[in-house]
Amino acid sequence: GTDKSLRNLTKYKEIISTLTQKRSWLPSQPLHEYQGFWCYPTFLEGIMSAQEHFIAQPTDIFTCTHPKCGTTWLKSLCFAVLTRRNFSDSSSNPLLTESPHEIVPWIDFLASSGQTRDPELPLLATHIPYTSLPESIVESNCKIIYTCRDPKDVFISLWQFAGIVSGSRAEDFPLEEAYQQFCEGVHPYGPYWDHILGYWKAHLQFPDGVLFIKYEDLKNDTFSYVKRMAEFMGCPFSMEEESQGLVQKIVDLCSFESLSNLEVNKSKKRSSATGPFKLQYDAFFRKGKIGDWENYLTVDMAAQLDQITEQKLSGTGLSF
Numbered sequence: 001g002t003d004k005s006l007r008n009l010t011k012y013k014e015i016i017s018t019l020t021q022k023r024s025w026l027p028s029q030p031l032h033e034y035q036g037f038w039c040y041p042t043f044l045e046g047i048m049s050a051q052e053h054f055i056a057q058p059t060d061i062f063t064c065t066h067p068k069c070g071t072t073w074l075k076s077l078c079f080a081v082l083t084r085r086n087f088s089d090s091s092s093n094p095l096l097t098e099s100p101h102e103i104v105p106w107i108d109f110l111a112s113s114g115q116t117r118d119p120e121l122p123l124l125a126t127h128i129p130y131t132s133l134p135e136s137i138v139e140s141n142c143k144i145i146y147t148c149r150d151p152k153d154v155f156i157s158l159w160q161f162a163g164i165v166s167g168s169r170a171e172d173f174p175l176e177e178a179y180q181q182f183c184e185g186v187h188p189y190g191p192y193w194d195h196i197l198g199y200w201k202a203h204l205q206f207p208d209g210v211l212f213i214k215y216e217d218l219k220n221d222t223f224s225y226v227k228r229m230a231e232f233m234g235c236p237f238s239m240e241e242e243s244q245g246l247v248q249k250i251v252d253l254c255s256f257e258s259l260s261n262l263e264v265n266k267s268k269k270r271s272s273a274t275g276p277f278k279l280q281y282d283a284f285f286r287k288g289k290i291g292d293w294e295n296y297l298t299v300d301m302a303a304q305l306d307q308i309t310e311q312k313l314s315g316t317g318l319s320f
């Protein structure tokens with residue numbers, strides 16, 4: 001009941017107040033260090049609540065990502081694949097009229113957003129690092145689809161996003177300062193490399209349980225990955241569906257051009273599904289390109305970031 005959730009909230013706030021803090025990407029909320037990653041305090045309340053109360057069903061499928069690695073896209077693709085038989089008349093697809101974040105809820109914010117999960121839809125999302133996931137997700141062997149992305153593009157996307165979200169000007173949080181923090185891993189859900197490695201190791205250990213995809217690969221060959229996702233989720237495309245061009249229809253529906261031009265995704269409406277910050281729907285669509293970092297980073301900055309990545313991922317079999 002309400003009393004219990006209020007007590008819990010007070011308990012989480014107390015724990016959070018004891019955590020190490022650092023200056024944040026957003027002026028209003030310092031980042032706090034919790035279980036080896038950095039996060040905004042209001043997000044941590046939701047994460048702690050998910051860790052304590054969230055019960056996964058064994059049939060649940062999770063899209064897991066570090067912010068700005070293609071979460072919105074992945075949510076759309078997984079939803080479109082899973083529900084393709086419900087919306088044979090494609091004009092009725094909810095993706096045409098609702099934000100992907102409204103359709104696929106965050107377990108990080110279930111407590112704070114007032115959103116409830118749709119019992120008919122076994123699809124949920126989270127930014128939580130693998131080792132901090134609510135226990136029942138791992139214990140129930142839930143399927144996980146993870147996407148990651150070139151750290152240089154993640155950094156630029158994150159920096160731009162922070163500007164949009166806080167309504168601040170670029171000089172309020174200069175690129176150089178943001179870059180330094182990103183390299184040190186001090187950003188929401190960071191360090192980024194630890195986030196990747198947590199899911200990468202899980203993928204190596206449970207290849208049938210964790211599908212690991214790079215944004216760049218997904219972008220270059222969306223068609224093949226959509227088929228692979230369908231197989232992984234236990235609903236492979238039939239010969240008939242393939243010959244009807246259904247795979248391509250999903251690729252097209254979820255493309256950056258298609259989604260970003262829909263009225264709903266251009267709208268400045270604030271969504272409670274995106275947690276305490278109530279982000280605008282249009283904040284999730286910027287350029288959707290590979291390599292936009294070239295327009296922002298100096299050669300030295302790019303080289304240094306590449307070097308950190310090489311060092312952190314060395315010997316893991318993973319590279320960018």
Ligand code: A3P
Pocket residue numbers: 065066067068069070071072073153156157158160254255256257259284285286287288289292
């Ligand atoms: P850019 O800022 O580089 O443009 P997330 O959804 O995890 O917040 O990630 C947002 C990034 O994914 C943004 O990157 C955004 O433009 C891009 N994006 C959103 N929808 C996309 C889509 N359908 N296809 C490819 N990229 C997409």
